[in-house]
Amino acid sequence: MSNEFNLQNCGNLASTIRRHVLRMTHRKGSHIGSCYSIVDLIAVLYGNSLRVDPNQPKWPGRDRFILSKGHGCAALYAALAERGFFPLAWLDTFYENGAHLPSHATHWGVPGVEASTGSLGHGLALACGMALAGKRGGSAYGVFALLSDGECDEGSTWEAALFAPHHQLDNLVAIVDYNKIQSLGRVTEVLDLEPFGAKWQSFGWGVREINGHDLAEIREALISVPFERDRPSCIIAHTVKGKGVSFMEDKLLWHYRAPNDEEFEKALLELGGSK
């Protein structure tokens, strides 16, 4: 894939992923709201930024992407299938008995998934290890970990946040999907993270806050890393849970709810597709 940025292509990829996710979570699985907040980030990563090769998923020089918020895996699976890592038909069997794709990210038998995730607070440490190994092996790959805001409640996330700047892991990028809703309520009500950017900064990260649905802004951030010399980069992506479907946007319910037939039709109409 050409690394030349094409806004329209990334936009199309994002729309396609949203429609896939809708079909995948129709009457099953869900976490659709958590997928929709990261779709635009995933579309730019897999449509433009990541140096990965669907024909050689284990190519040693590849960039590593870890979906630390493994519950958003429908969006990742859709992007990987669109990029040709595995057949698109697999998406139709998401969450089904005897199929390939469970509803938290698995690397077993799924080309392109770097790490199995689902329990929160694991991805950033894995990413630190990969980044450190890259430095020690003289490899130029980048490591990208996409975190939820909720998993920034986990102490292990902050253990890794302390580690990366100390070891000058400037090949590491943490992207936080800051949709401001976690499992049981708004982040401000459950366990407030603010001042969030200042926390990462004070830990020693180069920090940039962006609109996580503005493709050009996402791309601009991703090509600007490391934001500061010898420091890991943190992109705080301000996002909206359920982004793209009016009745799902900013609603806790869509962390859990799988769209029924009526909701599916309505959402599909809004997403402009028949796919």
Added chain:
Amino acid sequence: MRPAFIRTLVELAQKDDRINLLVGDLGFGLVEPFVQQFPNQFTNVGVAEQNLTGIAAGMAMCGKIVFAYSIANFPTLRCLEHIRNDVCNHNADVKIVSVGGGLNYGALGVTHHTTEDVAVMRALPGMTVVAPGDPVETAFATHALAEHTGPAYMRLGKAGEPLVHDPDHVSFRLGKAITVRKGDDLTLIATGTMLYSAVKVADRLSQEGINARVLSMHTIKPLDDEAVLAAAKETRAILTLEEHSILGGLGSAVAELLAESCESRVAFKRLGIPNAFIREVGNQDYLKDFYSLNVEGILKAAVVVMDTVRARQ
């Protein structure tokens, strides 16, 4: 056992730059030779065992062979889910090493009593569990684990453990028990720090005309089924010896095997630490005496078992 471990790791690192040592801010007076010679293969991650485990897994997933070192329960129970999901589920080449298995840190109190680690590590899919019985086994085990692909847990004593083996006359293979004493009356199956006592007990029993076989079960998982079943067939009683809770460790592993085999009628006794927090204050020897995990205690248990066997006949 600690010195044997680090000496061997230095040798390994000289030959293979994939070998990395990660520590959770522990290893004073131990890791220095490694750090000096291989600064680029060493990382102190700080007092953060979840991170230690995740980083170790991430490095291993990018081609490194990582020894993740700490003491007591810190690198196992503290970060258990990270071991399960990050290390084991990815079949990552991470070798968790804990110094002070059992009651080594006796007088430091309950937090430092490492008495359930084997049970818990044994339950994890893909995890190899090793508890060497002396410094010689420690060196062999360190070598073997570096060559072994996949996750492992190695439980060590501290320092000053007596030698049981002559390094030139012992053959070590992961998953294969070492027969330290031959015998056909009863079998003492020992793991880790109990091995030396087992040999002493065998010596004492022989004075009383009882021939005790001693097996060093340095690898608890995978268990050497063959050696256990042979002992069940060829001797009249089996005692398992471990500085660990009697739940879930060596004794349980042997019991599980025997119960499902046709050798289940062999007299059998697990010796270990009761499933309770230890409220007594004292060092390793004191606590082992308290729980009769000493030569006299094992001897007594062996005699009782043999009496039972004779009474059955």
